[in-house]
Amino acid sequence: MLIKRRSFLKTASLATASLWVPRFLQAHSRPGALAPNGKILVVIQFSGGNDGLNTVIPVRNDVYYRERPRLGIKAPDALRLTDEAALNPALGAFKSLYDAGDLAVLHNVGYPNPDRSHFRSMDIWHTASPADEYWPTGWLGRYLDAQCGDAACQSPVLEIDDTLSLALKGAQRKGLALQEPKQLYESARSPYFTDYAAAGADHIHEDSPVGYLYKTMAETLASAEYIFEKSRVKPSPATYPNTGLGKHLKTVASLILGDADTSVYYVSLGSFDTHINQAAQQKRLFTELNDALAAFSADLKSQGRWNDVLVATFSEFGRRVAQNASGGTDHGTANQMFFLGGSLKEKGLLNPLPNLTDLDQGDLKFTVDFRQVYATLLERWLGADSEQILAQRFETLRFV
Amino acid sequence: MPVSRQLKLQHLLWRAGFGPATENWQRWLALDEQAWWPTLRKGSAETPNFLEVTGDSFRGLVLGLGEFGKVERARDDMDKAERKQLREQNREYLQSLNLTWLEDMVLSRAQLREKMALFWHGHFASRNLNVLFQQDMLHAIRTHALGNFGDLLRAVSKSAAMLAFLNNQQNKKAHPNENFAREVMELFTLGRGHYTETDIKEAARAFTGWGFNLEGAFVFRRQQHDTGEKTVLGKSGRFTGDDVLNILLEQRQTAHFIVRKLYRFLVNEEKIPEERVRELGDQFFDSGYDIGKLLDAIFTSTWFYEPENIGCKIKSPVELWVGIRRTLPLTLEDAEAQLLLQRALGQVLFHPPNVAGWPGGRAWIDSTALMLRLRLPHIIAANGALDLSPKDDDDALMGQNRGGRLQKRLALEINWKPMTALFADRDETAVLPALARFLWQIPVAEPPAAVLKNHTDPSSREQLVKTATLQLMATPEYQLS
Numbered sequence: 010m011l012i013k014r015r016s017f018l019k020t021a022s023l024a025t026a027s028l029w030v031p032r033f034l035q036a037h038s039r040p041g042a043l044a045p046n047g048k049i050l051v052v053i054q055f056s057g058g059n060d061g062l063n064t065v066i067p068v069r070n071d072v073y074y075r076e077r078p079r080l081g082i083k084a085p086d087a088l089r090l091t092d093e094a095a096l097n098p099a100l101g102a103f104k105s106l107y108d109a110g111d112l113a114v115l116h117n118v119g120y121p122n123p124d125r126s127h128f129r130s131m132d133i134w135h136t137a138s139p140a141d142e143y144w145p146t147g148w149l150g151r152y153l154d155a156q157c158g159d160a161a162c163q164s165p166v167l168e169i170d171d172t173l174s175l176a177l178k179g180a181q182r183k184g185l186a187l188q189e190p191k192q193l194y195e196s197a198r199s200p201y202f203t204d205y206a207a208a209g210a211d212h213i214h215e216d217s218p219v220g221y222l223y224k225t226m227a228e229t230l231a232s233a234e235y236i237f238e239k240s241r242v243k244p245s246p247a248t249y250p251n252t253g254l255g256k257h258l259k260t261v262a263s264l265i266l267g268d269a270d271t272s273v274y275y276v277s278l279g280s281f282d283t284h285i286n287q288a289a290q291q292k293r294l295f296t297e298l299n300d301a302l303a304a305f306s307a308d309l310k311s312q313g314r315w316n317d318v319l320v321a322t323f324s325e326f327g328r329r330v331a332q333n334a335s336g337g338t339d340h341g342t343a344n345q346m347f348f349l350g351g352s353l354k355e356k357g358l359l360n361p362l363p364n365l366t367d368l369d370q371g372d373l374k375f376t377v378d379f380r381q382v383y384a385t386l387l388e389r390w391l392g393a394d395s396e397q398i399l400a401q402r403f404e405t406l407r408f409v
Numbered sequence: 410m411p412v413s414r415q416l417k418l419q420h421l422l423w424r425a426g427f428g429p430a431t432e433n434w435q436r437w438l439a440l441d442e443q444a445w446w447p448t449l450r451k452g453s454a455e456t457p458n459f460l461e462v463t464g465d466s467f468r469g470l471v472l473g474l475g476e477f478g479k480v481e482r483a484r485d486d487m488d489k490a491e492r493k494q495l496r497e498q499n500r501e502y503l504q505s506l507n508l509t510w511l512e513d514m515v516l517s518r519a520q521l522r523e524k525m526a527l528f529w530h531g532h533f534a535s536r537n538l539n540v541l542f543q544q545d546m547l548h549a550i551r552t553h554a555l556g557n558f559g560d561l562l563r564a565v566s567k568s569a570a571m572l573a574f575l576n577n578q579q580n581k582k583a584h585p586n587e588n589f590a591r592e593v594m595e596l597f598t599l600g601r602g603h604y605t606e607t608d609i610k611e612a613a614r615a616f617t618g619w620g621f622n623l624e625g626a627f628v629f630r631r632q633q634h635d636t637g638e639k640t641v642l643g644k645s646g647r648f649t650g651d652d653v654l655n656i657l658l659e660q661r662q663t664a665h666f667i668v669r670k671l672y673r674f675l676v677n678e679e680k681i682p683e684e685r686v687r688e689l690g691d692q693f694f695d696s697g698y699d700i701g702k703l704l705d706a707i708f709t710s711t712w713f714y715e716p717e718n719i720g721c722k723i724k725s726p727v728e729l730w731v732g733i734r735r736t737l738p739l740t741l742e743d744a745e746a747q748l749l750l751q752r753a754l755g756q757v758l759f760h761p762p763n764v765a766g767w768p769g770g771r772a773w774i775d776s777t778a779l780m781l782r783l784r785l786p787h788i789i790a791a792n793g794a795l796d797l798s799p800k801d802d803d804d805a806l807m808g809q810n811r812g813g814r815l816q817k818r819l820a821l822e823i824n825w826k827p828m829t830a831l832f833a834d835r836d837e838t839a840v841l842p843a844l845a846r847f848l849w850q851i852p853v854a855e856p857p858a859a860v861l862k863n864h865t866d867p868s869s870r871e872q873l874v875k876t877a878t879l880q881l882m883a884t885p886e887y888q889l890s
Contacts, residue, residue, distance in 0.1 A: 125587075126595060128765045172755055173775040186775045196780040218679070218721055219851055221771055222779065222885035229776035284576050284588065334584040335576070 046392045049265055049272055049317055051258075052149075053298070054174070055324035056279030058127065061344040062330065062363070063291060065114055068095045072365035076331040080287060080338065093362055099295035102303035103347070110356045111306070111315070112349050113408050117363055118382060119343035119375025123326060127282065127340075130325040135176040137380050137399055148383055149273055150179030151398045152391070156272075157182050165232060167264070168275040169257040177275060183225070184275070185232050189260065194237035197230045235269075242267035247308035254278050254301040262308050265318065272391055281324060287337040306349065316351035319390055319409060323379070329371050343375035346382060348408060355408040381406060412716055416852060418445060420719045423850065423890035424675050425449050425708055426520025428732035431827035434847075446708050450701075453522035457551045460513065462505040463540060470495055471541060502540040507751075507758045508744050510547065511727070515734045525554040525700070527727065528674050531769075532667075533565045533597065534761035535574040542570035542625050543759055558667060558698035559658050562597060566654060569621035575764070578620045580613060582635040587613040590653075592764050598657040600666040604642060611639040615648040664694035668703065675707060677718045678770040685712065720850035720889045723773050726754030728890065729782065733882065736848070738827065739789070742820035749817045750785075754778050774888075786882040790875075792820050828878060829871045840870070844877050849886045856881065 067073045068084035069092065087095030088104040096104050106112040122140040124130045136144035146154075153166050166177050166184035177184030187193045245262040249255040254276060261274045278298055283290050302320070309315040327344030343363065363373045384395035384403035396402050412420075418437060422429045426449065429437065440448060487495070514523045529550045537543055546568045553561035565571050572578060575589040590613035594604045618634030621627055629649075639648045641656055648656075657663055668690040672681060689706060696702045707713055724732065730750060741747070751757040755778050756767055767773075835843050845856035865876040881887060 126591065126601075129595075129601065171753070171775070171777060187777055193777060193780065196777075196784055218723055218771065219885055219889055222723070222774060222888055225774055225776060225779050226783070226885060229780060232776075284579070284586070333579065333586065334581065335579045335586075339586065339588070 047317055048319070048390050048392070049274070050386060050390060051261060051274045051276070051318060051320045052176075053254075053320060053322045054176075054275070054277040054279075055281050055294075055322060056131070056277050057282035057324070058130075058326045058328055058340055059281040059324040059344065060283060060287060060291060060338050061116075061324075061327040063287070064097050064100075064295075065090070065116070065345055065362070066095045066097065067093060067362050067365065069093050070362075070365055072330070076365075078332070079336060080332040091358060094358060097291070097295055099292050100299050102299045102306070103349075105303075106306060106349055107357065111351055111353065112347065113353050113356050113359050114345050114347055115359045115377060115382065115406070115408070116345045116361065117343045117373060117376040118323075118346050118379050119326075119373075120378055120380070121375075123342040123372070123375070125326065125340040125342075127325060132175065134323060134325050134379060135174060137383055145178075146180050147174065147176035147178050148387075148398060149177050149275065150175075150183060152179075152273070152387060152393055153177070153182040153184060154179035155393060155398055165228075165271070166273040166275070167236075167261075167271050169260050170275075170277060174275065174277070177273075183228070184273075185229065185236075187236070190233075190237045190240035190264070193229070193233045197233040236264065239264055239267035239269035245308055245312075247304060247311070249304040249308075250297070250300040252297045252301060254297050255304065258301050258305040259308075262305060265309065265314055266312055283328070284333065284337040284339060285335040302349065310351070319348060319350040319352070319386070321382075321386060322347040327373060330365055330368060330373065331371060341372045342369070343373040346379075350409075353408055359406070359408055377406075378403065385409065412714055412719065413846075413852075414442065415846065416719065416850070417442070417714050419847075419850060420714065420890075421445055421449070421708065422520070423728075423732070424524075424713075424722075425704075426524050427514050427728060428735050428890065429847075430735045430738075431831060432738070434827075434831065446705075449521050449708075450705075453519040453555060455519065457519065457522060457548075459544075459548050460506065460509050460551075461544060462509055463502050463544065467498060467502065468541060471499060471539070499538070499540050503538065503543065503759060504745065504748055506540060506544060506547070508747060510758060511731065511747060512744075514727070514731045521704070522551060522554050525704075526551045528671065529554055529561065529565075530758070531761060531766035532670065533571065534764050534766035535568075535570045536760060536764075537570040537574045539570070539573070539625075542568065542573060545625055546570035553700075555701045555704065556699075558693075558700055559654075561700075562658070563651075563654055565597070566593060566650070567619070567627040569625040569627075572619060572621055572627075577616060580617050580619065581633040582614075582617050585610070585613045585617060585635070589613070589619075590616055593654075594657065596765055598663040598666065599660060600662070603660070603662045603666075608641050611641050612653045614639050615641065615653045616650040619650045658698065661691070661694050664698065665690035668693050671703070672707075673769070676713060677721055678723075679721065680717060716852075720852070720886075722890050723770060723888055724890050725767065725769065725773060726751060726756035726778075726782075727758065729754070729785075729888065732890070733786070733789075736828070736882075737789075737878070738824040739821045740824070742822075743818065746817040746819045750819070753781055779888075782888055783883050783885070786879040789819055789821060789823070790879050792818060825871070825875055829874050832874045833870060840873060841865075841877055844874065845881055848878065848881045849884075850890050851886045853886075 062073060063080065063082055066082050066087045068087060068089070074081045082097065084095060086098050088098060088101065089095045090104070090107055096107075103112060120133060120140055124133060124140055132138075133140055135147045137148040138144040149166050165182060168174060168177055168184055168186040169188065170186050171188060173184055173186040240260070240263045243263070243266040245259055245266055247259070247262070249259040257276045261276070264271060264274070278294060281291065281294060306315060309318055323346050324344055326341055328338035328341040330341070333339050360376065367374060380399055380401070381403045384399055385405040385408070387393045387395040387398055388405055390409045395405070415438065419429055422437070437445070514527070517523055526547070530547070533550065535543075535546060546565065549564040549568055550561070553564055572589065575592055576586045577589040580586040580589060587609050591609045594609060594612065595601055614635040614637070618630040619627070620630055634649070636647055638645055641648060641653055642660065644656055646652065665687065669681065669686050672686050672689065689703065692706060693699070693703045712718065730747070748757065755773060755775075761767055831847075832840055832843060841856055841858065841861055845853065861877055861880055864880050866872040
């Protein structure tokens, strides 16, 4: 019954949407085939280089306190996880999720020859390229390419934001960035656009900039209606904090609860570039993160969907072990990633804390390649072919 | 399709400025083709005025604020309310500076200068929140926009805005901070791949002691400078920051890096003939970094006017909006609505996304931004509301509450006279194609007449011109220059 209704909705909205689709797109239109296993990945990007050592604090490590006389977080102030490790005091909800077995931490994630420039390192994380190569597409965009082929996917990978990140740009397909389903839908309904898009596409070359605009328009419009519909099926009844991330995660929850066929959601938080006065800035951002995730996990749990969801966090790099002279930290290398959800196969601290006595010019040495994490998420969580998407075989991990 | 004289002129005015101003169009068209470029150059010949939005009293109050957040500690003689007021005053002035410069782009005769200033504003991207520093930096950029790149590089590198943004106040002999040295090489001169991590560490030592005083003027703090020997790009000596900038300018790669970026900005973002940019780069280097000469070479070339370079650039949000305002002179009731518009479309002046500036090209187009671009002409025609929730951003201070939902009305009056006058004498059947030729840089034989017919009002010539103009602007084609 449910399946029937869902496929009807897909057909109905595609029929309307096809009015918008220029001829070069119409040929291959078919409903999207994302999320074959019903699993959902929510990526949270910490923009600016989050200081991992003040996130999961090595409370028994003398080197940490010696290198950070001013910035180091004292053991009694932090939220104890194990004998060795404690969480930043602003991450109380993370501590609860840890206690419930819904949180895993992977330390020392990075890549060989780390780059300390924000935009280059973020590029590397977004594209999953080796540090000495420049790739034009992102890992989730290529996931989209692989799942949709040359078909017009109904509901693409979604970023809840004003602009679309490189991570979500594939060779044939791009994710969709939106702030709010309703706003997108209402923008899309002008009859002038409908007429114009149908008539105007004939003189357009698909690979020219103007062809790109037409294509983007068509895809946006086809998706807008579908996404809006899904967001209204079962809007989240829960209260979320009135912050950027709070609102974004509420939108994500509504689409998950409405059974949108979107398997990856992407949100960002920042800026974590704390060269100066780090403590206050990191606390403010962590409070926003913590409160939003507390609401999101409680919401999905109460709706029985927490087991279908995996939240993964990352930042383009960590920061130097030593504090600088300005109450902050400078750009570093390896960092931890958090994984949160109801279906973790391995929980808690997945590997040893960073070794602060074996450094590379004052920076942590990575022990896990971030592309192993991507391969794990793609293959073991989303059921995709990671080798095709990452252009290389990476050993997967076991936490999902 | 051969390139018409009209299309050529429009192409030049869009790329070397912000598009034709309707009321001046006939005058431009009457000029000899050979006179177009010299006329543009002449329009930008004068030294620009200092764009000042702050008063002397404000300057006195905020002296010494490196980063604006520091006002709290820098001025402990003030009470809490005074500090808050000062912070808000600064924020308002920063908005004024944005809007004042935007107005200049619309109205100034010095179109070429303002266009190049926009390029350098993105190249030397700085997110400093101190309006006095931004004011000074903008002036440096507008002053040197068409002059010598070496002078420009030195002025920017010694500006309080850039030194503060890239943390060089914290770059001291005992604790070098590499941020400034890294970005100068990576983004301002050589580009990635043309230096090593060691070059950065060594250059950072040379820049130790570079800072600014309470008035925002450059100072060299000798006691914080590392006087030892450094090796940068194969040269060794007891280098200062000035020496390093000179070494960077001695690299031919710097000229090639700048020219390539400028070619993408002015000519074509996607098709870049390697030999041509290499040649231009060599000329730029051999001229001692004369920006004006480089522009002469580009805008008087035949290849600039080739069809593959016309109508192929996606207008940046600022180019789009300023271009609309030049075509349709309009009076805004609330100029601040333009800040929200910049934000929603993804380009807020003085707020580049990061030190790398705006990526440009297809990156301007995300789904929401494209929808807003296509709705924009209808919004302004209907005095429509801009109902947008700003992105959460800790630098978000361009008039928006963090996390709050904001509604602004783009209330304005369009002066239609220049447009209706320009198309008053055309034959009935020729009006729509003529409008399309004037508004679009994509040459088409005929605009889609059936569609225009359904969405335009033919009751009078004036109505037809008004409605068709708005419809032609609400298209993917209009996004291109």
